[in-house]
Amino acid sequence: MMFVGFLGCYGAIQESQCLLGTFFTCLVILFACEVAAGIWGFVNKDQIAKDVKQFYDQALQQAVMDDD
Template sequence: MDTHPTTFYTGVYILIGAGALMMVVGFLGCCGAIQESPCMLGLFFAFLLLIFAIEIAAGIWGFSNKDKVVTEVEEFYKETYKNYISTKQPALKETLKAFQHGLKCCGIIGALDPLVKETCPETDDIIATVTMPTCPAAINDVFNSKLHIIGGVGICIAVIMVLYDSLYLLQLGSFPYKSFPQ
């Protein structure tokens, strides 16, 4: 039985691919501006338009698959939790720690869960310990409460990309026309 969260990994692969594409785009933009090469700047412009289209598609995909991603991340946490309880592998312990410290949550039943107490974030306040949310609830809360922030960041990036495209067109218009030697 395959228990890997494929939708979650799809998002990770998209981010890795976007990062690689951004490196290529940055290189073309810098070299094209330094050398005043219309060809390189044209490729820069084309890649920026491609990245803009990918961002719009990723936003639509993320919004339409949000519930599926949340469910798969929760299931991934629960599966990691169960595997850690049965095997006590150090790698699984570190994965649980990363989830629990990042989300400030503890286990499947809360901070009083004796099975994963050593991976939970430490607090000095007994009330904070007792009221610490379960990790599946924290995962759900992060995805549902932070969606507007993610959308705002996406809109800001889109505005910056439109600004880059506009600046490219201005830059292209300032180059002297270079014809091929005859």
């Protein structure tokens, strides 16, 4: 992320079309990945909720056992 930000800042300072184009391309790719992750999470929300509940139940049981 810092590299992408650097491309944007340095590209703006140097007024470089190449760096600004690369910055824009990286932003579009990151945005597409975030949208895809959100859609995947929405489609699989029941399985994700089940997995998270199972993880925290196991973590709680382990913490209780460690306290004894």
